[in-house]
Amino acid sequence: MRARLPLDGLAARFSVLLAAALIAANVIAAAVLYVDRAGQHSAARFEREVERIVSLVPAIEAAPPARRVQAARAASTRLTRVSVDPA
Numbered sequence: 001m002r003a004r005l006p007l008d009g010l011a012a013r014f015s016v017l018l019a020a021a022l023i024a025a026n027v028i029a030a031a032v033l034y035v036d037r038a039g040q041h042s043a044a045r046f047e048r049e050v051e052r053i054v055s056l057v058p059a060i061e062a063a064p065p066a067r068r069v070q071a072a073r074a075a076s077t078r079l080t081r082v083s084v085d086p087a
Helices: 010-062 065-075
Strands: none
16 A cells, blocks of 8 residues: 655645745745835934934034034034034
């Protein structure tokens, strides 16, 4: 008598194919979400940096002219460099 393999029937093969397709779809969806979230994080970081610089302008303008360069230097980060031109 011949022993049946677990994947011998059509239904079993279809089940394995369906499981593989579901796993592949979930992996692709996770990758898309990861890439999209990274892009959103980068955009949010850029917006925060723009808001920070916009809020710094009145503070630098209110500073005495001799201290404006120091204020700009202190406001610089590794992402942005703030400089003041003599006016």
